[in-house]
Amino acid sequence: MAWGLVSMTLRGLLSVVILLSTATSTDGRDVHVTCVFSEDCVLPCSFLPGSEEVIHWMKPEDKDLTIHSYYYSTDQLKQQSQRFRGRTALFNDQIPKGNASLLLRGITLQDQGRYKCYTSTIKGNMESFINIAVEAPVRLVDIELSDDIITCSSTGIYPEPKLTWSSDPPSDLSFDPGTIQNSTSIKVDDRGLYDITSTKQFSRDRTNICTVTSGTVERTATLKQHDPVQGSPSSEVSILCSVSQSDLLTFDLTWRFNQIDTILTSTYTNSTSQMYVDDQWKDQVQSLSDSGSLQLHKLTMVHQGTYSCELSTARDTHLILTYLQITPDKLSDVSDGLSPGSITGIIIAAVIIAAVICYLLRGKL
């Protein structure tokens, strides 16, 4: 016991001496790390390998709050702050190699800030600082059209996002009624993340583009409307889904009816695709072309409506709307074999007979 105390005191003195002699061990520059919200993050820290390692991870901004400690060759978590309980780990097999990096799980916005990594071995001690920024990148931008108003939205973003509207071909903003009537609103959810939504008058004659930007990440959603397509119960109809990106390898394609009912979904990976057709549409869907166009047949009046093709990649979402008008088939089999042609024939014959009668009657008078 007494010897242990003396040895620890000696070691303490020794480390003070070493601390004085290795004043250059802190290089004074913070390491910057960007962590992704809700994911795991590694806070890097390295030291000169040596035995009797002591590692302390702290948050100097919060009165040197203890995040994780390690000495006597094991984790020492009695002093650990509640906020970090169960969320931290060192790479124990790496410690002898001078790696004191800390794994922090389930990153939250409160984890932002400056961290201190203190290490000590028989060779000396070191301090380094790591600055953590947290990002919740824009993942998905949603776009929809209702009553000529386009709504563009995205949720769970950090830092605060920006949303801009544009069009292709570009329009003169001061004359485009769409950009005059825009409105954007931002909300903060209970995790501190931003939800953004914006509405704009639909520009019918061009591609409407919504771009959401946060930090270094930018995602877009586009919406355009094709000319209406005519169909009939006896014909086959092809609805195009042309997106001017031929280099796409991996994307998801979804066809919907009236923007709500899913007709089919298809996932393309390295030019092999997997398609799922909804049961309700099995009779109507004839095929899906390589370019994503939808071939339909056996249509009835209930299939009249708006067909939307949504093509999404990791970066962008493209929505193309096409209105399909169903016209009943020509009256070629009207009930009693009276085709429009035979009706015309009867009328012509009646007119001729009437004319002949008139002529005869006039001759008599």
Ligand SMILES: *[C@@H]1O[C@H](CO)[C@@H](O)[C@H](O)[C@H]1NC(C)=O
């Ligand atoms: C420390 O170990 C972890 C886990 O193996 C690794 O990700 C990290 O790059 C290492 N850091 C250094 C500085 O070697």
Ligand SMILES: *[C@@H]1O[C@H](CO)[C@@H](O)[C@H](O)[C@H]1NC(C)=O
């Ligand atoms: C797709 O191709 C890339 C390389 O071209 C390959 O690394 C990847 O494993 C492929 N993915 C699938 C699902 O085949």
Ligand SMILES: CC(=O)N[C@H]1CO[C@H](CO)[C@@H](O)[C@@H]1O
């Ligand atoms: C006229 C108008 O309200 N314009 C607004 C459109 O939205 C942007 C933000 O996306 C605002 O900066 C404009 O003032």
